[in-house]
Amino acid sequence: MTTDDLERWRTEFPILASTVYMISNSLGAMPRRTAESLAEYAHTWATRGVRAWEERWWEMAREVGDKVGRVIGAPAGSVSMHENVTTAAMVALACVRPRPERNRIVCLAADFPSLIYFYRAQEVLGFDLTVVPADPDFVVPLDRLLDAIDGRTAFVSFSHVLFKTSYIMDAAAVVARAHDRGALVLLDGYQSAGIIPLDVTALGVDFFAGGCLKWLCGGPGTAFLYTRPDLLRTAQPRFTGWFSHRSPFTFDTGPVDPRGDAMRMMNGTPSIPAYYAALPGLEIIAAVGLDRIRARSKQLTARVFALAERHGFPSIATRDPERLAGTVAVNPPDALQVSRALKARDFVVDFRPGVGIRISPHFYNTVDEIDRLMVEMARIVEHRDYAADATVRSVVT
């Protein structure tokens, strides 16, 4: 792989012309073709009207799910589409019934809080939640997670890549323990899909959830759920609806006659425009290839570490490149203000409490951009040059 090979993709992402964009952990850059794809959506609706459902839209979740499947190593027909990962987790957990002797959900304190909120809310149904604590560096040691999985565990849900530290958990070891104890596993791959090579089939997970808006450059509104094909044949999610029905247009009010593919895991009318938005990013990620993306990512994250060290900025991120995914968090003094000052100057990064500024280069970023970002960060820190930017506020800090 040469650097130039990947740099030719830069023109596909308009924001790169004006911005050092390193926030793919949050919202990946929009591909140029996304505007065309959304225009196609509008044109279809305008000219075909309701006929669009039978011409493409009804099966579009399946179409997009299969494209996701190619990126995560899932076979055709095993990935369903949902609005967000919390909803995808709801669908997966809706396949599990708590029994007094097997009612435990195990997740991590380092998981994305939305999932923890959701699992805690399920205790009213008879589930019992164990949140495995993290160390001060926000990583959960593997043994601590393995020890938390016992014969009462029904459902283990954990992040493949921890969102604050980008630490890659040993998913295969957790799956082996969970299956040995008779529990199902949902792997949250939001911070792994699109930035590290993945093979959900080889990992043996029961469910794998993720979304398109971060490393898959697909915009908000499109998340996915892989269900292990043999589980899919019998899964009966309590959260269901007419899109999962084999013959939805009979409008039969008896029990659902479920489809045999991943659309069995769906429920009501899906968000069609979000699918149009997601397709170009999925196609680009598949065309570039996860091995090349990972190689470039390792080169760029290593450069961040080198420059952070040169400037004396601490980082709690692991130095083991095999355990680090796409993000390096660096923690200069007044990191929140520094991150805002950077953003105001078109160096787009974010801040998370405890870890500092998350820098998330993707395959379309360059070493030169890392160098410019770190020089700017050092300048802002040295001159405490953020008072002027104090008015910059946003929901995504």
Ligand SMILES: Cc1ncc(COP(=O)(O)O)c(C=O)c1O
């Ligand atoms: C690991 C992880 N899971 C889940 C989410 C978001 O979940 P949802 O799609 O439900 O908003 C994020 C968002 O940052 C995340 O990093």
